Amino acid sequence: FGVPYITEADINQKYERHSVADVYANILADLEEAAPFIPEISANNAHPNKAALHSFYARVYLSMGDYERALSNANSALVLNGELLDLNDYEKAEGTTWGRVHLKGNPSERMPDIDHPEANYVKWLSGSLQGSVMLSHEMRDVYAKDLNGAIDLRKEYFFSEDMADLGGSPNYFPGECAFVLYSNFNVGFTSVENYFIAAECEARIGSRQRALQLVNKVRENRLQDFSELQASTNEEALIKVLEEKRREFCLKGPMRLFDLKRLNLEQRFQKTITHTADGETFTLPANDIRYVLPVNQEILEFNPDFPVYER
Template identity: 45%
Template structure:
């Protein structure tokens, strides 16, 4: 079977990632692998291990970019100098367009969208594996089925991200007509092909089908957290059903996932030191850094968060709205370690030199976790899904218990919630859960954006997002279509008849 070198929805030149490592002199990107080992290498590709992008945070209420001259510090001679690292003028065009809630396209002409391209490149590989691995002559039936299931989970994961970023949020009344994203299930792509923009309902149906097929075939224990185990089948469905508003099934799957893995990482023993990556260490042993990816017991399914680096870390300011969230429900001596560890307030030494003069930005907090963040699935998310569903349809007491378990691992001197005063009704319990979701996923982009899209439809939550810089203010009203990312123009150039949201 030959593969087209071009996927004509804006992907440009593609290949099966890392194929040249094991296909000898065969043209890269044209030949389907023939052996089980080859497919295993495809699924081990580093390209598949990353997802989403922090740039989506520019559409949320989590961050802020400063105005010119806003932060002034004294230099060694006592003169005032401007601190410019957070300035709005430092945004690239993509960030600027998102931050100002620009109508229409948010990418400048000729630029491709990494959110779209990376997802479809990964889907391309997952299709190649899913459609062929069951027919390879080597390996056992169980081994082939496990890799088949892994490819289905990977494909479903990409589609759940895509439909929630580029489509209207799922509503059973409109999902059958709301624009979703194209569903591609083949690795054979013909030149001159055109693509249908499937509905939100059709995309969800495909995700459900893939998960239903994959879950019983997944191994009980995965090779590592970059590969799915049976736990992911429940965790994935918990998130999916939450997004669909099916709280009964979301709770059922969250509880099943927690039976398999309910471990939480205690953040209280950690502190920060100088330098960039590796700046979070054990207070009792500075040589032991914060556990990441495979070493973090909270990671169920690991996907590195794209865009999380120097171009985002220390370039944005935490909004006052976000910082206020971290102050809620703390004892006088309470410390939320997510704020303490992942943000730098007033000053920081982002060098490898412990004696370097710290950068000073008094009155501001910048996002600086410098850890490998997981855009996949974690146990804290499952706690929060279960807590939200309990608050909506189950036991408020159980919802608070789940929140307290998570907060005990996050907050020094945590004081447990009291139902009678902190959550006297379901709406107040929901507020506590959503605040906790915001703290847990601060600055990660997609989680907050999707929460805004789904919760803005509820009267108790609805809010407008306001950004400002350099004397201008921009507002994104609740339920505005600009919450939906546009299909990139590079895609529309090949598919001019593809329907669009009027954003």
């Protein structure tokens, strides 16, 4: 089942759970209907523009596994906005929270948010996980791969090893690495997501060299003393792209959840997630029914005929 898709404003409407295919069809129909009214350039990043429209299409088609259309729309979005923020122009300041990462030599010029050059459409997610979530040891290994002497500034700026001095009393967590981005992050549509969509699609159905070119463009703006990724096959390039995407979007919204759900449909990428906390081990196998979130009980009370998944 998909989600109930409301197509008209009618409080007396009887809601149904449509198929996932129906939901996709409705989303695409809405985008097609909206397209003529979306300007190429919007007043600000809180309003959609043509780059956001193509980004939306690209994300939907990627989720559907339609890699040709996903690639076409990602490329169209990148023509309109292919900007990337170069983290090499920034540095971090200890003992601060918001504004922790700022322009080199200018502490008052913190990392941009609403006017972020990568933003096609801004939908902020509050950084409420600050200091309360630790990087898994597996993810630490992912960050350590393919460095060749470089420094990944995403991990350097947005995480803290062993302790975090963020104003007030320092927090200590020996042997661990905490998420301390201290900035709102955009879960709307961005140029960097389109780089990864295009790179993945190229690795799957197109050019290995082009896939690497796209992902290396991102790395050039994220790593200090950057070196290019290399791959001898499309399969190897695809793995490199997916790993780099994990590094880019780690703990920044639902991107990893979306990718896990779609990649688990391919046997070669199926993943069992295991975490241990307070001596208890928690496991989530690939395609487990717990990947599907339950319908809110209050909604079920108003719609007792809704079919629900076994949990």
